[in-house]
Amino acid sequence: EPEVTQTPSHQVTQMGQEVILRCVPISNHLYFYWYRQILGQKVEFLVSFYNNEISEKSEIFDDQFSVERPDGSNFTLKIRSTKLEDSAMYFCASRALSYEQYFGPGTRLTVT
Amino acid sequence: KNEVEQSPQNLTAQEGEFITINCSYSVGISALHWLQQHPGGGIVSLFMLSSGKKKHGRLIATINIQEKHSSLHITASHPRDSAVYICAAQSSGDKLTFGTGTRLAVRP
Numbered sequence: 001e002p003e004v005t006q007t008p009s010h011q012v013t014q015m016g017q018e019v020i021l022r023c024v025p026i027s028n029h030l031y032f033y034w035y036r037q038i039l040g041q042k043v044e045f046l047v048s049f050y051n052n053e054i055s056e057k058s059e060i061f062d063d064q065f066s067v068e069r070p071d072g073s074n075f076t077l078k079i080r081s082t083k084l085e086d087s088a089m090y091f092c093a094s095r096a097l098s099y100e101q102y103f104g105p106g107t108r109l110t111v112t
Numbered sequence: 113k114n115e116v117e118q119s120p121q122n123l124t125a126q127e128g129e130f131i132t133i134n135c136s137y138s139v140g141i142s143a144l145h146w147l148q149q150h151p152g153g154g155i156v157s158l159f160m161l162s163s164g165k166k167k168h169g170r171l172i173a174t175i176n177i178q179e180k181h182s183s184l185h186i187t188a189s190h191p192r193d194s195a196v197y198i199c200a201a202q203s204s205g206d207k208l209t210f211g212t213g214t215r216l217a218v219r220p
Contacts, residue, residue: 031206043155043198043210056205089153099143099202103155 002026004104006092012110016081021107023075023092032075033093033101034067036060043091049075082111114139116201118211125218131186133214135199136179142202144182146173149196149213158184158197189218 005024013019025032034046047057049067066078075094079086089108093101115138125131135144146159159166159173161182166173170189175182186193194217200208 033206033208035208037153042212043200043208045207045209048206050206056207058207091155098160100157100160101145101208102157103147105152105154108153 006104006107010108019079021077025094029094029096031095034077035091036088038088087111114201114209116209116211122215129189131189133184135182137201145200146184147198191218194218
């Protein structure tokens with residue numbers, strides 16, 4: 001069964017460094033999402049992406065964040081200058097025309 | 113802004129018991145999602161519904177649009193059902209607003 005994959009599973013970085021989280025959505029899906037979950041808190045929407053542009057973003061998704069679909073298969077989330085409060089689990093999701101979203105296993109980001 | 117509330121926050125059941133988890137939301141939605149989060153953190157979509165009722169195996173999800181309320185039922189619960197169950201409301205557009213989750217532990 002096709003699945004969404006994410007790499008790396010765990011990323012440790014120092015405050016101020018740039019990180020890129022990678023996702024490979026299901027191949028025929030058209031809509032892509034990033035969510036985050038700070039430890040012990042609820043999952044939060046970050047951004048949705050369709051037709052090579054951001055369709056919606058939350059107030060969390062400020063200028064430090066960017067998304068890209070560089071090659072038609074990968075979908076990346078970049079954090080330009082990480083802060084301690086960016087430490088969280090980041091989930092990628094994708095969907096086809098139906099609204100059902102398929103989630104990746106997540107990348108745990110630890111900022112020290 | 114859509115507020116999504118779940119109850120209970122924690123639930124412990126004996127194997128075989130019938131379980132109900134409730135979700136209420138504050139504004140109109142296009143769809144309601146039920147998700148399962150495993151202890152390792154991974155999220156699996158269980159149901160997406162916009163009206164009525166859906167069943168998959170021992171899981172049943174219902175939604176009452178007028179009352180802005182959805183329930184997830186698990187029949188004949190099993191220890192492998194132990195997980196966090198999350199409801200998420202989809203308003204206009206694609207954004208999901210998540211509840212805080214219900215942590216379920218099923219004891220043998």
